[in-house]
Amino acid sequence: MTQYWPDHLFLVGCGNMAGQMLSRWLDQGLDSARVTVLRPSGKPVADGVTVVTDYPAALPVGATVLLGMKPYQIADVAAALAPLCTAETRIISILAGAPLADLRTRFPAARDIVRAMPNLPVGLGEGVIALFTDGVTSDKAKADIDALIQPLGLAEWIADEALFNQVTALSGCGPAFLFRFIDTLARAGEALGIPADQAARMALATVQGSANMAARAAVSPAMLADQVASPGGMTREGLNVLDADDRLLTLLTDTLTAARDRGEAMARGG
Structure with missing residues (x-):
C-alpha cells in the first residue's frame, strides 16, 4: 500500500495516545511542517510541529483533524471546531464512547468521519487500531485514512459499530x-523466592519472547500452550490451575x- 500523508494534520489534544500516533507518523516520514497541535498548555510536541493554544480562524485546506482530547471535552471542542469544518475536512476520532452518529451531529459539515481506537504500541508501529465508518464517508477518504493508519500497526475495520466497545475492551x-x-x-x-529484580x-x-513466538507460529496460541506442556510435567500442572473451571477465561x-x-x-x- 502506498503511504499517504494528509495535506495538513490538525490534532485537538496530544496526550498519551495521540502523542504516540504522532510520534510514529513523524518517524515514518510525515513532514512536521504539516502538523498543528491544539494544546491549551502550549507545551512543545516535536521539532517543527506548530503548537497553538486556541483555535485558528480557519483550518488549512485539505486538513485532517484528529480528535485526541478527553471524551468529556467533546461538547466544548465541537462548539469551537465545528464552525471551522467544511465538506473537505476529514475527522478521525479516537474518543472512547463517542458514536459516529454523535460525531456527525456535532460536526454536520464534515462528510468524512472515521472512528479509530488505537492502543499504546502504535508508537512502535506494533499497535492494533480498530476502525469504523459509515456509507457517508467516501471510499477515497476511507482508503486514505487506512493508508495513514497502516504505519501504526494492525488496522482492523469493524463492520458493526455495536461491537466497537467490545473491540476497545x-x-x-x-x-x-x-x-x-x-x-x-x-x-x-518473587513470592516463590526469586529476587524481585x-x-x-x-x-x-518471557512475555515478550512468547508473544513474538505466537505471532510467527503457524498454529494457534492454544496449540502452542499444549505443545509446551508435556503430560505430567511442570507446565501442565500450572496450566491445570489456569484451566480449572475455565477460571482464566472467566476472569478475562x-x-x-x-x-x-x-x-x-x-x-x-454516564
Missing part, C-alpha cells in the same frame, strides 16, 4: 491488562465485560 484496554499480568507474573515469581526482568522477557471475560460496559455508559453520557 480487547485491544484498546488490553495493553493495560497485559502490563498488569506481567507485573503479577513477576510478583508471583530478577523476577521482573524474567517475567517481561469479566474484565473485558467491565471495560465494555463502561464504554457503553460513557456513550450514554
